[in-house]
Amino acid sequence: MQHRKIGFIGAGNMTRSIISGLISHGYPANLIMASNPSEGKLESLKQSYGIQITQDNNQVTEHADVMVLAVKPQLMEQVCFKLASHVDLSNKLFISIAAGIPTSRLQQMLSGQSSPESVQMIRTMPNTPSALGKGMTGLFADDSIDLEDKTFAGDLMAQVGEIAWVEKESMIDAVIAAAGSSPAYFFLFLEAMQKEAENLGFDKNTSRLLVQQSMLGAAEMVCHNPNLELSELRTQVTSKGGTTAKAIESFQQQNLETVVANAMQAAVNRAEEMAKQF
Structure with a gap:
């Protein structure tokens, strides 16, 4: 797996599962940073895996080459708009694990002064057995995402189970029906x-x-x-x-x-x- 600086916004169960899988497979802990409002969850991640932590979303975004958006769907707009107004996002790859929000909408939330198309976004849909490394994740990327970025995203989600790429974003909803739910x-x-x-x-x-x-x-x-x-x-x-x-x-x-x-x-x-x- 390629080694890039990874930032997680949100420190819930899925973030913990992915980080656990990364570290257990030898990924350098110093390349991983997570942000979250709850200091307790962050400290738990730091103690368990030795990663970097912060309560500042801007700091984790400035650190990372790849950003994993792991916040609740209802909070996504607020989080993304704040990032777009403070950090240059044009050279970063975003990976969403939030249910229900289309790629185009996520790109719009993150675009700020840039065009939405300039935001590199891969959408994923993992399920809860990912917490045991037995998950099933569907992934979608449009034609603007290069093979190297797709490979990285696939390798990342493979840390918690099996993966399947879909050719059309609408098929993510089918992934939800067949695996997510x-x-x-x-x-x-x-x-x-x-x-x-x-x-x-x-x-x-x-x-x-x-x-x-x-x-x-x-x-x-x-x-x-x-x-x-x-x-x-x-x-x-x-x-x-x-x-x-x-x-x-x-x-x-x-x-x-x-x-x-x-x-x-x-x-x-x-x-x-x-x-x-x-």
């Missing part, structure tokens, strides 16, 4: 299974162990068999006329596939609505 889908499914296991007579802890270990094992089987279709893996577990077949038949009779499709489309629709709010 999907851990919650699995949690909901597990929650329902745990509840029914308790109804079947197991205590709470045993019920959770049964369903979480089964989910973990199933996920590992998927990862260790990349050449097998998911439908084939399901078929291998489903003996004709057996208990699993009856359970699958019940799901299919209740149109599980349609329920999932509708839920994912609802996530896409909401992402599109959010983009209009900023």
Whole structure:
């Protein structure tokens, strides 16, 4: 991975996860600086990873060649406008991990006296398992971003899991539906299974162990068999006329596939609505 000076605005969980991944893979701590209003979060990052810290966003921006925007979407405009009015941003690469804000809007927020097109921006959408290094991140860059910058952004987000580039920015909304939001889908499914296991007579802890270990094992089987279709893996577990077949038949009779499709489309629709709010 290229070594550049990296600045993080925001010191939340995703920032911590990325920094942890960088440091564990040998990235020089002195090249990383983070800013945040909360001194406590900054001190924790400094003690854990030896990076530089500041409560001044302008200072971290002046330090860095690459800026990671890791603030909440509702605070992004305020943060970016202040940066644009105090620091020359024309020679910096920006990487956004904020949901719902299009690249063009981020460029506009950061443009200041410059044209929005002069702000180099890559948009990413990671998910919460990134905190364990098991994340899935979608990335988008327009044609103005060169290969070297794209490679750096991809390597950066690969510190917390797998990555996938999309050719159109609108596909970031699809990434949200398929990966960004999907851990919650699995949690909901597990929650329902745990509840029914308790109804079947197991205590709470045993019920959770049964369903979480089964989910973990199933996920590992998927990862260790990349050449097998998911439908084939399901078929291998489903003996004709057996208990699993009856359970699958019940799901299919209740149109599980349609329920999932509708839920994912609802996530896409909401992402599109959010983009209009900023």
